[in-house]
Amino acid sequence: MEAYAIARNADNFTLLDSDLQGVFGKNWESVNFAQAGEMLGKGELSGEEILIVCVEQADEENLEPVDAYVRAAKRLKLSVILVAKDVSPTALHHLLQLGADDFAPYPLPPNALSNIFERLHAKRAAPVLETEKTKNRNGLILPVYGASGGVGGSTFAVNLAWEMAVHTRRKDLRVALVDLDFQFGSVATLLDMPRRDAVFELLTNPDTLAPDTLSQAMTSFKSSLAVLSSPPEIMPLDIVSPDFIQDLLGILQQKYDFIVIDLPKALTDWTAVVLAEAETYFALLELDMRSAQNVMRYLRVLRAEDLPGEKIQYILNRAPGFADLSGKTRVGRFSESLGIDIHILLPDGGKNVTASGDQGVPLADGCPKNALRKEIKKIATTLVDLALDARAAVN
Numbered sequence: 001m002e003a004y005a006i007a008r009n010a011d012n013f014t015l016l017d018s019d020l021q022g023v024f025g026k027n028w029e030s031v032n033f034a035q036a037g038e039m040l041g042k043g044e045l046s047g048e049e050i051l052i053v054c055v056e057q058a059d060e061e062n063l064e065p066v067d068a069y070v071r072a073a074k075r076l077k078l079s080v081i082l083v084a085k086d087v088s089p090t091a092l093h094h095l096l097q098l099g100a101d102d103f104a105p106y107p108l109p110p111n112a113l114s115n116i117f118e119r120l121h122a123k124r125a126a127p128v129l130e131t132e133k134t135k136n137r138n139g140l141i142l143p144v145y146g147a148s149g150g151v152g153g154s155t156f157a158v159n160l161a162w163e164m165a166v167h168t169r170r171k172d173l174r175v176a177l178v179d180l181d182f183q184f185g186s187v188a189t190l191l192d193m194p195r196r197d198a199v200f201e202l203l204t205n206p207d208t209l210a211p212d213t214l215s216q217a218m219t220s221f222k223s224s225l226a227v228l229s230s231p232p233e234i235m236p237l238d239i240v241s242p243d244f245i246q247d248l249l250g251i252l253q254q255k256y257d258f259i260v261i262d263l264p265k266a267l268t269d270w271t272a273v274v275l276a277e278a279e280t281y282f283a284l285l286e287l288d289m290r291s292a293q294n295v296m297r298y299l300r301v302l303r304a305e306d307l308p309g310e311k312i313q314y315i316l317n318r319a320p321g322f323a324d325l326s327g328k329t330r331v332g333r334f335s336e337s338l339g340i341d342i343h344i345l346l347p348d349g350g351k352n353v354t355a356s357g358d359q360g361v362p363l364a365d366g367c368p369k370n371a372l373r374k375e376i377k378k379i380a381t382t383l384v385d386l387a388l389d390a391r392a393a394v395n
Helices: 014-025 034-044 055-059 064-075 089-097 112-132 153-167 197-206 211-217 242-255 271-277 289-305 326-339 351-359 371-394
Strands: 003-006 028-031 048-055 079-085 102-107 140-146 176-178 219-221 224-229 257-262 282-286 310-318 342-346
Touching: 003 014, 003 034, 003 197, 014 028, 014 112, 028 034, 028 342, 034 064, 034 310, 048 064, 048 089, 048 219, 048 224, 079 112, 079 211, 089 102, 102 112, 140 153, 140 242, 140 271, 140 342, 140 371, 153 176, 153 224, 153 257, 153 282, 153 371, 176 242, 211 242, 257 371, 271 351, 282 289, 289 326, 310 326, 326 342
Parallel strands: 003 028, 003 048, 048 079, 079 102, 140 257, 140 282, 176 224, 176 257, 282 310, 310 342
Antiparallel strands: 219 224
16 A cells, blocks of 8 residues: 555545545555554554545544644654645644645645645655765666567566665665656556656657656656656657657666666667667567567667677566476577577466556565566566675775
8 A cells, every 4th residue: 555544534535535546546545543543553554655644623622643643654754644624724733743744625626636746756855866966876777678569578677677666765776667668558557557648748849858857757656666657648659769768868867776668569760779778688588489580580680780789688488487397498499599598587477467467566566476576576686786786896
C-alpha cells in the first residue's frame, strides 16, 4: 500500500475515493481511527506510505486521536496530508503545527490531491537537487531491448529498475525508469500508474525540454522510483529527433544515478544515440526462430552502421531449466549459430509474472519468491554494487 485514508467515519468522505483511485490505483486503503492507531503503534508501516487524515467538524470536540496520528507519523517520517471538512481555521492551524505536510478542503478541488503529491515529491527531492548544482551524477544509462514481441523486455526493464531502486533506497542514489515506446509502451500498465498529459506536451513541443519540464512529466512510484511513462495517446516514433533524445539523456544523467530505458521493438533514427550513450545494453530473446532471425537482422544493422555492439548483453528469457538435460546444448548451439555470447539466463516465471503485470505491481510485491524475480534482483544488485565500487575507485 502506498497510502492510507484515515477517517472516524469514511462514509462522510466518499468523494475522496475516486481522487485516491486516480492517483494510487489499487494501492491505497481506507482505515478507521482504531485501525490507524494499531498500525502506527505496532510500527507496521515501512516509512514510504502517505497518510491522508480526514478531519470533520465533529472531530474538533476531541482532536487527541488525530494529534497522536500526526505525531506518530512524523516520528516515522511519513508524509501526512489533512483533508478538512467544515473544520475551523484554529483546529487546522493546530494540526499543521504538529507537522502535517499539507491540507486540502473537502470536497477536493480538481487535481488538488495530485498537485499536493507533486509538491511533496519535490520537497523530498530538494536536498538532492541542491547538491546537484555542483555535482553531476553522471548517471549510467541501461537500455532494455526485446528482440521480438512477448520476450519479456518491458517486464525485465520495470522489475530491474524497481529492484535497483529498492537496493539504493538507503543510499544517496536515484533511479529512473523511462519508457521510450511512444506507441505501445507498457511501463505505466505494469506499475498501475496514470499516463500523464505532460508527457504528450513534452513530445509535441520538444523545444520546451528542460530539467523542470521533464520533472513535471515524470511520476514517482512509491517515492523511490522516478518514471517517465509513454504518452496517453499513440504517437509516431519519429516524433522526436536524435538531438532531443541526446538532450533528454543528458538531463537524466545529471539528475539520476541509474536510468533504465524500455525501448520500442522498432529501430528508429535515434536508436543509435541510446546505444552510443549506454553503459550496458540489454537485449532479451527467447530460444525460438523469431528471436534468432530478428537478432541476425539487428546484428547486420550494427555492423553496417559501425555501432558499438560490444555493449550488448544478450539475455535468454524462459531459458531451459536444470531438469532439461539437453537445454544447455541447445542454448550453446543457439548462441553459436548467431555468433553471440549469452551469459544471462532467466527462468520462466510462469503465471505469477502475468498476474503481477495485470495487477500493476512489481514481482517483488506480487510474487517475491518467484524464480524470475530472484534472478532480476541479483542482476540489479550486481549492477549497483559494481557501479559503487567503480566510483569508489575513482574517488
